[in-house]
Amino acid sequence: MLLPNSVPVNSLNHPILSQKGIKLAIKRLDLVHTEVSGNKFFKLKYNLEQAKIEGKHSVLTFGGAFSNHIYATAEAAKAESLESIGIIRGEKIEPLNATLAHAEQRGMQLHFIDRKSYREKATADFLNQINEKFGDFYLIPEGGTNELAIKGTQEILDSSDKQFTHICTSIGTGGTFAGIFSSLSAN
Numbered sequence: 001m002l003l004p005n006s007v008p009v010n011s012l013n014h015p016i017l018s019q020k021g022i023k024l025a026i027k028r029l030d031l032v033h034t035e036v037s038g039n040k041f042f043k044l045k046y047n048l049e050q051a052k053i054e055g056k057h058s059v060l061t062f063g064g065a066f067s068n069h070i071y072a073t074a075e076a077a078k079a080e081s082l083e084s085i086g087i088i089r090g091e092k093i094e095p096l097n098a099t100l101a102h103a104e105q106r107g108m109q110l111h112f113i114d115r116k117s118y119r120e121k122a123t124a125d126f127l128n129q130i131n132e133k134f135g136d137f138y139l140i141p142e143g144g145t146n147e148l149a150i151k152g153t154q155e156i157l158d159s160s161d162k163q164f165t166h167i168c169t170s171i172g173t174g175g176t177f178a179g180i181f182s183s184l185s186a187n
């Protein structure tokens with residue numbers, strides 16, 4: 001998947017920071033893609049590569065109605081010429097919200113399931129059912145975090161980030177954090 005080699009790092013200025021002698025900067029992963037939060041692309045990179053290696057034509061994943069992961073998977077799959085299927089928690093509410101409308105517009109097939117079925121989404125029974133319905137697919141877990149996702153998020157930091165003593169990131173499933181953590185430089 002196409003990812004920029006380096007993402008700009010912008011310094012932030014505030015009187016409190018200069019008073020305390022703190023240098024604060026933000027790595028602009030939001031610039032990795034115009035519409036998708038950049039960490040999601042790092043998480044998807046090796047998963048989509050693996051889907052192709054396995055000869056799959058579609059990827060299937062799960063999420064809530066406001067999932068950035070659903071949105072990003074639709075976008076990234078399209079960019080990689082893979083079909084995408086999104087299993088969405090809860091009833092279909094129309095018109096679709098911006099997240100789901102965007103995913104659908106990018107070609108993602110949306111499939112809505114009730115909350116009880118959603119809780120059982122990882123069971124063999126449920127996966128067999130959706131396999132019958134959608135055919136063979138590459139499965140990406142809810143939130144997109146697995147080993148290959150972490151392999152991707154290990155590429156978020158680069159050598160220019162060694163100047164920093166602390167790295168902060170938000171956490172959902174922890175895939176972004178895990179990759180960053182395991183690729184930290186000694187300092």
Ligand SMILES: *Cc1c(COP(=O)(O)O)cnc(C)c1O
Pocket residue numbers: 037039040068069143145170171172173174175176177
């Ligand atoms: C998905 C997401 C996260 C959480 O990422 P995890 O790898 O699931 O921890 C944090 N911030 C933003 C903006 C996100 O889209």
